[in-house]
Amino acid sequence: MPKPIQKPMTILAIDYGTRRVGVAVGNTEAKVSQALKTIAAASTEILFQELEKLIKEWQPDQVVVGLPTHPDGSEHEMTAKAKRFGNQVHGRFNLPVSWVDERYTSVVLEGDPQMHDNLDAHSAALILEQYFIEHQSVLGLKNER
Numbered sequence: 001m002p003k004p005i006q007k008p009m010t011i012l013a014i015d016y017g018t019r020r021v022g023v024a025v026g027n028t029e030a031k032v033s034q035a036l037k038t039i040a041a042a043s044t045e046i047l048f049q050e051l052e053k054l055i056k057e058w059q060p061d062q063v064v065v066g067l068p069t070h071p072d073g074s075e076h077e078m079t080a081k082a083k084r085f086g087n088q089v090h091g092r093f094n095l096p097v098s099w100v101d102e103r104y105t106s107v108v109l110e111g112d113p114q115m116h117d118n119l120d121a122h123s124a125a126l127i128l129e130q131y132f133i134e135h136q137s138v139l140g141l142k143n144e145r
Contacts, residue, residue: 015123016081024122038118101130
C-alpha cells in the first residue's frame with residue numbers, strides 16, 4: 001500500500017468535451033472542489049492556452065481528467081478522446097494526470113436548473129470530489145463525511 005502523501009496538493013480537474021471543457025480546482029487538505037470555468041475554445045490550441053493560464057494561476061500538483069464510458073463501464077469514442085487529451089495535458093504541462101470515472105456527473109447536475117450556465121465546470125468539480133473519495137488512503141485523507 002502506498003504511503004500517504006504528506007503535503008497538501010492542489011489538483012485541477014477537467015471535464016473534457018469536444019465543444020466545451022469544464023475546469024475545477026481543489027486541494028487535498030480541504031477536500032473541497034470549486035468550479036472555475038467552462039472553456040468553449042474554437043481550436044485545440046486556444047483550449048491549451050486557456051488551460052495554461054489556469055495552470056499558471058493555480059499551480060496544481062496534479063491534473064484529474066474525467067473518463068467517459070458507457071453505463072456498463074465499456075469504452076466509447078469519447079473515452080479515447082479524453083485519454084488523448086489527458087496525455088496531451090501531461091505532455092504540454094509536465095503534470096501527472098489521473099483518470100476518474102465520470103459516467104454520472106453530468107446526469108446528476110442536469111436536473112439542477114442552477115447548474116446549466118456552468119454545467120461543465122460543475123461536472124469537473126464532481127469529478128474532483130470523486131477523485132478525493134477514491135484516493136483517500138493514498139492522499140492521506142480521512143473520510144469525515
